[in-house]
Amino acid sequence: MLSAALIALLCLGLGLAIATQVQRTRSGDALSEARPQDLVVLLDGLQEREAALRQDIADSEAALRRLRASGDTSAAALEEARARAGALAVLAGTVPVAGPGVELTVTDPNGRLTPEVLLGVLQELRGAGAEAVQIGRVRIGVDSALSGVAGAIELDGQPLTAPYRIRAIGDPPTLAAALNIPGGVVDTVRRGGGDSVLAQRDRLEITALRPLSTPQYARPAN
Amino acid sequence: MIGLVALVVGLVLGLWLDPTVPGWVGPYLPIAVVAALDAVFGGVRARLDGIFDAKVFVVSFVSNVLVAALIVLLGDQLGVGSQLSTAVVVVLGIRIFGNAAAIRRHVFQA
Numbered sequence: 001m002l003s004a005a006l007i008a009l010l011c012l013g014l015g016l017a018i019a020t021q022v023q024r025t026r027s028g029d030a031l032s033e034a035r036p037q038d039l040v041v042l043l044d045g046l047q048e049r050e051a052a053l054r055q056d057i058a059d060s061e062a063a064l065r066r067l068r069a070s071g072d073t074s075a076a077a078l079e080e081a082r083a084r085a086g087a088l089a090v091l092a093g094t095v096p097v098a099g100p101g102v103e104l105t106v107t108d109p110n111g112r113l114t115p116e117v118l119l120g121v122l123q124e125l126r127g128a129g130a131e132a133v134q135i136g137r138v139r140i141g142v143d144s145a146l147s148g149v150a151g152a153i154e155l156d157g158q159p160l161t162a163p164y165r166i167r168a169i170g171d172p173p174t175l176a177a178a179l180n181i182p183g184g185v186v187d188t189v190r191r192g193g194g195d196s197v198l199a200q201r202d203r204l205e206i207t208a209l210r211p212l213s214t215p216q217y218a219r220p221a222n
Numbered sequence: 223m224i225g226l227v228a229l230v231v232g233l234v235l236g237l238w239l240d241p242t243v244p245g246w247v248g249p250y251l252p253i254a255v256v257a258a259l260d261a262v263f264g265g266v267r268a269r270l271d272g273i274f275d276a277k278v279f280v281v282s283f284v285s286n287v288l289v290a291a292l293i294v295l296l297g298d299q300l301g302v303g304s305q306l307s308t309a310v311v312v313v314l315g316i317r318i319f320g321n322a323a324a325i326r327r328h329v330f331q332a
Contacts, residue, residue: 003276003277003280004224004276006276006280007224007225007228007265007276007279007280008224008225008227008228009228010225010228010258010280010283010284011224011225011226011228011229011232011262012228012229012231012232012235013232013258014229014232014255014258014259014262015228015229015230015231015232015233015234015235015236016232016233016235016236016241017232017236017251017254017255017258018232018233018236018255019232019233019234019235019236019237020236020240020241020243020251021251021252021255023236023237023240024243024248024251025252034248035249035298035303035304037301037303037304038304
């Protein structure tokens, strides 16, 4: 009788233990009962993983910085190239320009004005810092040429007719002073029987354009 | 027969009461359960063989549980707790399979 009771007690305890263990396992709270060694191994693994992930973050951030920097650089280069293209377009006469400048009208009733006089006007304007010049309906470019004889002047092959209207963009007082210099252009024109009217303008538009010629032989050296 | 009834009652009680065990019991409880199962299977086999002795059963049950717990405790102290637990489970599992095979031969004559 005593042994039967003992057996029943043991089996009861076994059932209880099985049920308890099953529920413990099912609840999944394994960490709080794990051995310290297992926890240490687990922690090591987690720390390794954390270090790897941090490395990943650092790499990605470095790549981001690199890409951003290169983006900035190329944007700056593009901006600079645009500014340079604008300056070169003004110089080459492929874009209309506007700004302060002077307007010079030269009359030649006797037809004695030679191309050299107009060339002198152009030289004086350039010397005084004119950035864009238009004579008649022709824009002056780097390869402009005045030719012909007195009374039949040609600019870049196009005949010019008096009165000659010359527009130049630059600092108006400087340009006017250069043209009015004693013994200069205005005097020369007057000696030839002509007359000149000089007007300083705050805003002048030069709308004549030059076609852009592609160099046939010359290439940038670098 | 009374053992089976008590086992079922214990299972139901455990599921119903959902007792919480102290933390230090954690590693020992599963091993103790397996060891006790080994003792129970041995007892069933002995009964079918007609050589069941209540005293032997009780002593083997208790000693099985205690030895299993001691081995795990020793393993924990030596730093090989999880490996020794595995070893205990393997050995007890083999014994349970052997006893289960003997019981099967008795019950099914095969």
